[in-house]
Amino acid sequence: MSSNEEIDLLDFIKYAFNKYLLISFIVFFCIVMGGVFCYINNDKVTLTLDITPKVYSPFFYTSCNDDVECRNEIFKTLLVSRVDSRFSVNENKKSNTLNLKALVSRNEANEIENSLLSLNAALNAWYADDVDNVLQELNARHADNKSTETLSRAYLITVATKRYLDKGDIVIISDPVVVARYNTTMVLLLSALVGLIFSLLLVMLSYHNRQEENKCINCQFNIK
Incomplete structure (x- = not known):
């Protein structure tokens, strides 16, 4: 791994840490939905x-x-x-x-x-x-x-x-x-895992868009 890739990784970790509220909300929401699913299918x-x-x-x-x-x-x-x-x-x-x-x-x-x-x-x-x-x-x-x-x-x-x-x-x-029919513990764990993966994908997409915007700004600055 090159130094640039390491810097990008550290930068992404910092960026993701700043988005902890978004990640927490999505994970919590998925757990709640898993709980609702278990409640509906409890019978x-x-x-x-x-x-x-x-x-x-x-x-x-x-x-x-x-x-x-x-x-x-x-x-x-x-x-x-x-x-x-x-x-x-x-x-x-x-x-x-x-x-x-x-x-x-x-x-x-x-x-x-x-x-x-x-x-x-x-x-x-x-x-x-x-x-x-x-x-x-x-x-x-x-x-x-x-x-x-x-x-x-x-x-x-x-x-x-x-x-x-x-x-x-x-x-x-x-x-x-x-x-x-459905194990409540397993459903909640899977819900949390799905929420975590989905939130990280959103953060990665947001991070990628930010990087692209920064490149465009740098290109415009170099042209000027």
Whole structure:
């Protein structure tokens, strides 16, 4: 860096220091706007929970055989049809878990939490219907002496599913987690940073204009 650049830098620092009131006002204004934003959005929250299937009913195996991804996709479709429509459902393939997320108000979050109480019952009812249908089909085929290895496997899966159903333990539903959608501290810090950057840009623009004016004055003086 040359001596001229150092002098310019020192000159700019002095100039910016003289504009501290402007800088302070802009930073303060941005912080206030950030506070207003947080106040307006104070009622907005994010509700999340995880659902993990512990067992699959016979329908999953007859539709997908041993294709795990296929079974998970069917379970996801089943879940979407029975969970509150405000939820978005995403699959975590590593943990074989479905992540549910809803962006709602605090009052709506309470409503959704209450609706989750009936979700397990709705899934149990669907599983129970599937088990009953398969048992009827198996009994009919057994009466016709049409027992095969596939039917034997279907029977074992049905019995295992019914065992979980009797316990009401076909899925694991985590406790809902409700957090504010916007972190107040982060919003205020970002607001202050934006205010500081914006004010410094204004000061730099003002400083540049002053330098240009000084050059013009010097040029006119030299001409005379």
